[in-house]
Amino acid sequence: MAEYERWSEARTNAIIAEHAGEPGAILPILHALQEVFGHVPVEAEPLVAAALNLSRAEVHGIVTFYHDFRRHAPGRHVLRLCRAEACQAAGGDALATEVRRRHGIDWHATTPDGALTLEPVFCLGLCACAPAAMLDGQVLGRLDEATLDEALGGARERAA
Amino acid sequence: MSRRLRLYLPADAAAIAVGAEHVAAALRAAGAARGITLDLVRTGTRGMVWLEPLLEVESAEGRIGFGPMRPADAEGVLAAILDGGTHAKALGPVEEIPFLRDQTRLVFARCGITNPLSPEDYAAHGGWKGLARAKSLGAAATVEEIVASGLRGRGGAGFPTGIKWRTAAAAAESPKYIVCNADEGDSGTFADRMVMEGDPFLLIEGMAIAGFAVGASHGYIYIRSEYPHAVTAMREAIRVAAREGALDGFALEVRVGAGAYVCGEETSLLDSLEGKRGMVRAKPPLPAIQGLWGKPTVINNVISLASVPWIMAEGAGAYQGFGLGRSRGTMPVQLAGNVRHGGLYECAFGVTLGDLVERVGAGTASGRPVRAVQVGGPLGAYFPPALFDTPFDYEAFAARDGLIGHGGVVIFDDTVDMARQARFAMEFCGLESCGKCTPCRIGSVRGVEVIDRLLAGVRPEAQRELLTDLCHTMKYGSLCALGGFTPYPVMSALTHFPEDFVPRAGARMAAE
Numbered sequence: 001m002a003e004y005e006r007w008s009e010a011r012t013n014a015i016i017a018e019h020a021g022e023p024g025a026i027l028p029i030l031h032a033l034q035e036v037f038g039h040v041p042v043e044a045e046p047l048v049a050a051a052l053n054l055s056r057a058e059v060h061g062i063v064t065f066y067h068d069f070r071r072h073a074p075g076r077h078v079l080r081l082c083r084a085e086a087c088q089a090a091g092g093d094a095l096a097t098e099v100r101r102r103h104g105i106d107w108h109a110t111t112p113d114g115a116l117t118l119e120p121v122f123c124l125g126l127c128a129c130a131p132a133a134m135l136d137g138q139v140l141g142r143l144d145e146a147t148l149d150e151a152l153g154g155a156r157e158r159a160a
Numbered sequence: 161m162s163r164r165l166r167l168y169l170p171a172d173a174a175a176i177a178v179g180a181e182h183v184a185a186a187l188r189a190a191g192a193a194r195g196i197t198l199d200l201v202r203t204g205t206r207g208m209v210w211l212e213p214l215l216e217v218e219s220a221e222g223r224i225g226f227g228p229m230r231p232a233d234a235e236g237v238l239a240a241i242l243d244g245g246t247h248a249k250a251l252g253p254v255e256e257i258p259f260l261r262d263q264t265r266l267v268f269a270r271c272g273i274t275n276p277l278s279p280e281d282y283a284a285h286g287g288w289k290g291l292a293r294a295k296s297l298g299a300a301a302t303v304e305e306i307v308a309s310g311l312r313g314r315g316g317a318g319f320p321t322g323i324k325w326r327t328a329a330a331a332a333e334s335p336k337y338i339v340c341n342a343d344e345g346d347s348g349t350f351a352d353r354m355v356m357e358g359d360p361f362l363l364i365e366g367m368a369i370a371g372f373a374v375g376a377s378h379g380y381i382y383i384r385s386e387y388p389h390a391v392t393a394m395r396e397a398i399r400v401a402a403r404e405g406a407l408d409g410f411a412l413e414v415r416v417g418a419g420a421y422v423c424g425e426e427t428s429l430l431d432s433l434e435g436k437r438g439m440v441r442a443k444p445p446l447p448a449i450q451g452l453w454g455k456p457t458v459i460n461n462v463i464s465l466a467s468v469p470w471i472m473a474e475g476a477g478a479y480q481g482f483g484l485g486r487s488r489g490t491m492p493v494q495l496a497g498n499v500r501h502g503g504l505y506e507c508a509f510g511v512t513l514g515d516l517v518e519r520v521g522a523g524t525a526s527g528r529p530v531r532a533v534q535v536g537g538p539l540g541a542y543f544p545p546a547l548f549d550t551p552f553d554y555e556a557f558a559a560r561d562g563l564i565g566h567g568g569v570v571i572f573d574d575t576v577d578m579a580r581q582a583r584f585a586m587e588f589c590g591l592e593s594c595g596k597c598t599p600c601r602i603g604s605v606r607g608v609e610v611i612d613r614l615l616a617g618v619r620p621e622a623q624r625e626l627l628t629d630l631c632h633t634m635k636y637g638s639l640c641a642l643g644g645f646t647p648y649p650v651m652s653a654l655t656h657f658p659e660d661f662v663p664r665a666g667a668r669m670a671a672e
Contacts, residue, residue, distance in 0.1 A: 023434075023435075023453070024415070024435035026435040027416070027418055027432065027435060028415070028416075031385075061437055062436065062437055065420065065437040066417075066418035066419055067419035067420060068417075068418040069418060084347030084348075084538065085347040085497065085534055085581070086348045086497040086568075087347070089497030089572045089573075089576070090497055090498050121386060122347065122421060123344075123345055123346070123349075123386060124386050125173065125174075125349070125350035125387060126174050126177050127348045127349065127350055127496030127497065127568070128174065128210070128494070128499070128502030128503045129174050129177055129178050129210075129212065130496065130497060130502075134386075137388065139173050139174075139176055139177040139389075141177030141178045142177075142178050
């Protein structure tokens with residue numbers, strides 16, 4: 001489970017300053033912002049734009065182009081479940097359906113108690129031990145309902 | 161004095177995903193209980209993923225394996241190693257396991273054997289020989305050696321690597337860049353990840369040779385964000401290599417992608433590196449002439465660059481000795497999905513698809529009959545068993561309207577719904593399209609709609625014709641392989657599995 005900071009302009013500017021001198025700095029900046037805040041807040045966009053001499057529209061276009069960048073803070077746990085072909089071949093679709101049913105959420109949504117965010121991912125390179133997922137950054141393979149449940153339960157306990 | 165025991169256990173992401181860290185902890189505890197200090201060397205993976213976590217120990221007959229390990233096996237396995245005797249998870253000498261024994265490991269020679277971050281291990285197992293020979297031959301001769309080897313881009317396009325190098329070497333502008341495409345987004349592939357985690361100095365050496373050959377002093381490795389273990393391993397390996405003075409002034413940097421599949425396309429990757437949306441560029445100009453920041457750039461896949469040290473060390477002729485037709489050398493084939501023996505199998509080109517699926521992969525994990533095999537990732541064709549005599553070779557697959565791509569082979573059993581797979585291919589294209597060209601951006605969305613109408617029974621014959629026509633437009637009218645190759649999975653499904661493209665109950669409402 002990740003602890004995220006509340007967004008602040010000062011912290012954002014400090015993060016931007018760490019990378020602004022690098023060529024092609026925007027992706028490293030956006031990754032760093034998401035690591036600290038759990039997402040890339042829309043309020044950060046004009047600050048990034050000013051630092052990199054880009055328009056706000058350009059920055060917005062870049063943030064929204066890449067699937068990784070969230071626009072809202074996620075739940076306490078993030079489950080990224082692979083939806084690509086190798087995992088489909090190994091029962092990934094059924095597993096995804098069950099996860100969505102049991103937690104009552106669709107892709108990109110967070111449970112009402114803020115415990116779990118479900119995100120699709122297209123390949124983790126764990127295709128020979130499919131179906132695969134990443135839970136709070138930890139890789140999981142050869143999943144079925146029981147093992148995924150166990151991992152989710154373990155994650156919740158650690159948070160408690 | 162307490163006894164010491166050296167064991168080898170992979171720290172590859174696939175091994176971790178199936179419990180390697182829990183096994184490591186259980187082994188340490190079991191060792192402590194017996195008063196043994198364990199020297200647990202964390203290696204890359206051998207690529208026999210179905211046996212992971214695969215524990216190895218030195219013996220007179222070479223390394224002996226135990227797997228797939230569970231934490232509960234730790235005590236018993238340790239007892240078998242220390243006291244002699246057998247164990248249900250004992251596999252015997254690892255290199256005699258047919259899956260490993262029958263391979264030709266040139267690129268993956270060290271992977272799973274050495275400590276990935278030990279420069280001593282790397283040098284002791286033949287590392288840096290390629291770079292040394294390149295330096296002794298000179299830059300121009302190095303480029304010609306790669307041309308002569310016949311090495312073709314392993315990312316999927318199969319363009320001759322040496323020709324890219326020659327073009328960049330001849331370009332007058334400076335600075336020049338070496339960019340490694342480690343945006344391995346194809347489902348069913350993990351060869352790049354295995355090299356970066358299991359033998360990162362190999363990629364560094366390949367890039368240093370490329371830099372020397374074309375006159376570039378700066379390199380970037382663009383790794384997808386879905387590979388955090390590879391990012392960590394590469395960054396650490398670069399730090400170690402620089403500290404050891406192995407890079408000789410060549411500056412290397414890792415950049416992390418952000419979940420866009422299209423950034424695996426080389427020009428889109430360059431835009432992304434420059435800090436833009438990952439939009440595909442029209443070619444020409446070729447990246448070798450105007451690439452990163454408009455400067456001459458060699459952009460090669462991980463496996464292409466990782467093949468270079470062997471070629472330079474052993475010579476182009478030796479590399480040419482492997483393969484078939486215009487496909488020279490070896491290819492790391494990755495067996496994935498519903499497969500019993502899933503993993504990485506490096507072999508010379510020419511092995512048949514059926515041999516890979518049935519002999520090497522040992523069929524499906526579910527035990528049901530194989531119905532379809534998708535080769536080459538989400539843009540690759542689905543082949544039925546009737547095409548299993550196709551040799552693994554760029555031209556042979558192209559002749560049957562398929563592609564080998566980056567070498568991924570995803571196996572499906574007879575429960576697969578091929579119309580659903582075709583629909584997914586269009587849906588994925590729509591999701592990942594950069595939006596620059598119309599056939600890809602709009603064609604993919606229309607493709608989903610047409611398949612939905614076909615399955616709903618809305619004038620199915622007309623939809624079939626429309627889908628074929630749409631695929632033709634996408635194939636010939638798209639700017640890059642995303643829109644241009646999405647027709648491969650769609651049309652192969654429609655051609656080889658027409659029985660799945662019939663109207664079905666319950667689909668009508670969704671389509672209307």
